Amino acid sequence: MAEVVTLNNSSAKASTATKPVAGPRGKKPRPMLSPRNIMIYGALLFAAAYYLLPLYVMVVTSLKGMPEIRLGNIFSPPVEITFEPWVKAWATACTGLNCDGLSRGFWNSVRITIPSTVISIAIASVNGYALANWRFKGADLFFTILIVGAFIPYQVMIYPIVIVLREMGLYGSLTGLIIVHTIFGMPILTLLFRNYFTSLPEELFKAARVDGAGFWTIYFKIMLPMSLPIFVVAMILQVTGIWNDFLFGVVFTRPEYYPMTVQLNNIVNSVQGVKEYNVNMAATILTGAVPLIVYFVSGRLFVRGIAAGAVKG
Amino acid sequence: MNTNSVSVRDLSLSFGAVTVLETLNLDVKDGEFLVLLGSSGCGKSTLLNCIAGLLDVSDGQIFIKDKNVTWEEPKDRGIGMVFQSYALYPQMTVEGNLSFGLKVAKLSQAEIDKRVARAAEILQIQPLLKRKPSELSGGQRQRVAIGRALVRDVDVFLFDEPLSNLDAKLRSELRVEIKRLHQSLKNTMIYVTHDQIEALTLADRIAVMKSGVIQQLADPMTIYNFPENLFVAGFIGSPSMNFFRGEIKDRGGRKVVEINGVDFAMDAYPARGPLEAGRKVVLGVRPEHVKVDEPGAEIHDAVVDIEEPMGADNLLWLKLAGQTISVRIAGARRYAPGTAVKLSFDMSMASVFDAATENRI
Amino acid sequence: MTGQANAGRPNQLLRNLNAKIASIPMILTAVVIFLGGTVWTVVYSFTNSKLLPRLSFVGLDQYERLWAAPRWLVSIQNLAIYGVFSLIFSLVIGFLLAALMDQKIRFENTFRTIFLYPFALSFIVTGLVWQWVLNPEFGVQSVVRSLGWSSFTFDPLYNSNIVIYGILIAALWQGTGLVMCLMLAGLRGIDEDIWKAARVDGIPMWKTYLFIIIPMMRAVFITTLVIIASGIVKVYDLVVAQTSGGPGISSEVPAKYVYDYMFQAQNLGQGFAASTMMLITVAIIIVPWAYLEFGGRKRG
Secondary structure (H helix, E strand, C coil): CCCCCCCHHHHHHHHCCCCCCCCCCCCCCCCCHHHHHHHHHHHHHHHHHHHHHHHHHHHHHHCCCCHHHHHHCCCCCCCCCCHEEEEHHHHHCCCCCEECCCHHHHHHHHHHHHHHHHHHHHHHHHHEEEEEHCCCCHHHHHHHHHHCCCCCHHHHHHHHHHHHHHHHHCEEEEHHHHHHHHHHHHHHHHHHHHHHHHCCHHHHHHHHHHHCCCCCHHHHHHHHHHHHHHHHHHHHHHHHHHHHHHHHHHHHHHHCCHHHHHHHHHHCCCCCCCCHHHHHHHHHHHHHHHHHHHHHHHCHHHHHHHHHHHHCC | CCCEEEEEEEEEECCCCEEHHHHEEEECCCCCCEEECCCCCCCCHHHHHHHHHHCCCEEEEEEEEEEECCCCHHHHHHHEEEECCCCCCCCCCHHHHHHHHHHHCCCCCHHHHHHHHHHHHHHHHHHHHHHHHHCCCHHHHHHHHHHHHCCCCCEEEEECCCCCCCHHHHHHHHHHHHHHHHHHCCCEEEEEEEEHHHHHHHCCCCEEEEEEEEEEEECCCCCCCCCCEEEHHHHEEEEEEEEEEEEEEEEEEEEEEEEEEEECCCCCCCCCCCCCCCEEEEEEHHHHHHHECCCCEEEEEEEEEEEECCEEEEEEEEEEEEEEEEEEEEECCCCCCCCCEEECCCCCCCCEEEECEEEEE | CCCCCCCCCCCCCCCHHHHHHHHHHHHHHHHHHHHHHHHHHHHHCEEEECCCCCEEEECCCCCHHHCHHHHHHHHHHHHHHHHHHHHHHHHHHHHHHHHCCCCCCCCCCHHHHHHHHHHHHHHHHHHHHHHHHHHCCCCCHHHHHHHHHHHHHHHHHCCCCCHHHHHHHHHHHHHHHHHHHHHHHHHHHHHHHHHHHHHCCCHHHHHHHHHHHHHCCHHHHHHEEEHHHHHHCCCHHHHHHCCCCCCCCCCCCCCHHHHHHHHCCCCCCHHHHHHHHHHHHHHHHHHHHHHHHHHHHHHH
16 A cells, blocks of 8 residues: 655745845846847947938938028938929929829829739639649649749840730730739739638638538638738738839830839939939839838738748748 | 448549558448547548548549449538538638538528528527637537538538547537437438547447558447457557467467466457467457456566556556556555566456467457 | 449549639749740840841850950949848848847837838839938038038949949848848747746857857748848849949949840840849759758658
């Protein structure tokens, strides 16, 4: 039979330990201004200043008149605030012979970005869903080519695309550019959606199949309602990416369809006339405004979007 | 008239070079509760997915209710399925989950309402109908998942480890409920699990699987008491059956198993055929069939190593010639570690396997 | 139970038909554009196509001409300098910022927002802003001079020798936020217990980072490296906006060379040869990585 050992001794010892003893006691003091904290916050604030400086310079420059710019330095705040550069940048700045400002480029960019975003996400999401849940023979091969293709410099592929679009009669048109954005958005978006749909429990898909739902019913009734966040991520990715594009805009469209970035570059870097730095900066802010607004509004989802963009195979 | 509800004929499945199932045959009787039991990777879930039509087979045929459904879509097979992760559609209410399949099948609203109401009543989930799955507990979710199979009004229910995600208490509660459901509905049920308690308590028959092959298909008591081979014997039962290597000897007409020089008479053993002397065998004895300190004991030098009192039972771990033996005795009988004990085996309940083929003899 | 007549095995082509239809855009893009387009460009880089692509092969002529062109050599040299420095600096700065952000600081979200916002801006906007900040007449140089240091010179965009560093400053401003984010995600992915163990063992923080944390973040570093590297090869808009390749040809880059020869100089053959060289550069970066990353995983 097992022997029973009494443990009374130890409990008696425990009660004596409550007697106060000299030495450190209670909360450890942690001063806010420790050398460690000064270093950390000092470094962070310095870095923050470096990152914020150009934005600040842009804003103050755009609010000054040209005489003030020629006299003062670029960091000094405007003495006399004027919005005239903004008006001029938007409505009357010249590129070549056109003098209707950035507004044309803005509306072109809107007309490019919205359909490109919608179409590329629609195609890539269905495609990612097919790859994740309805694997068919050869699918992985095409997908691999697609992902490897994402690393090929665009310069290698643009001329063949020019030829294809020219044959289709779409070279220079907005439709052509929308197709190009859909093509080059496809690798990253397909990867994004495929990984997302793969991460959803497979049994959900099986349950829906037992329930008799087919390809499109499962997509629209089961997958889509569960995937709102990833669609928002994809949207952020595409809106900022397409809005910021320059190369495709300049290669695949005629001047009257130039997106905002191309027009901005033409306004600022035009060799004719006197340089109007305040107008240039106003135009630059206007062009950066859309992605910046998307960035500030979306916050954490933007981070998630770029992390997803960081190809996780 | 055939009484088989589900029949699997020469089913094979391989992914590339990996063969998961090989020419597997299985007949499930009408109204039977069949459990597919095995450790992970044995192919039990794969077999169930093949029956459901969620996986394409490489070769062979599947019949449900005498209809060849080998190439049918899951929805056309007359099956309902319950998954381990419940697989409830998160954006739909409980009612939406139950009625989704019926809506896809374009049933009338009156019929849908009727079936949902009936399933809700059987499973007692009426108060939950308007809630979302995220607002339910694990047990409630699994009940809804069973309800989703129920509304389909089908002959065959497939369960894929339905209780594995639940905690121990809920698991035993739902286990009873599934059994009750089967008793009242009398549907055919095929149930995949790795939990032998679930298998033993629920099944009419158990199919023990290993590496894509059914090792034994029999009722739970047969599986437990008369395992067909060494694998089944070792897999079922906790703690495991004790195994001893030995040799069959003839002692003046009486057959014995000699283990480490000690003879165990085979008179009481229900042998399947003649026991040839000289055959190398493995003797298997369950912990509860080892008798401690009873008259006529063959073993005298076993020593208690560890004692695990469990209330009703008392589990002893003994050391004997370098081997560990587990023994189950009544909870009231206590032994301190180091005590020497005498052992004998209940040979009528023992199992003897051929050492080479590992099959029961 | 005998095998009664079956409704015939469904046609293999029609199986998963909807999935195949849904994949048509992907298949076309992968095969026609990515594969076909690349092969097409490589093939035509061996021709003497001028205004229009023509299939008259001239062997390696275009490549010989390319490597004899001063503008191409400057482009390659710029890309090398820009590439090496932008890799080193963005990794170092990105990691340092991430390590600072990982010290359980207050206002983490504010700092992150500040470090990352340039990444939302286009290269055109980035280039134009820095063109203005680095403007010698009004920008940093003039401000420092007006403070009394009248001989101070900092005019990278107007000095052929250092113009590429001016572009580098803008590129780092735009891209380090992303690196910081990736690194921070990597740091957050490391088990808290590692830090606890190092603290109990009395290992100083910088040593923990250097010898324990960074080796554990190998995968993150490699992924980041590949992302930065494939971005470097594509650098184009930034140069166009900031310097247009000037002064002279001193800030030219390969991507711009390709564009100019294809769409302005109407010398397609040169453009194709130059773009094929870009492809080879990327392959040199990607292939070993893909081999390590995916080839290794299969065996492991």
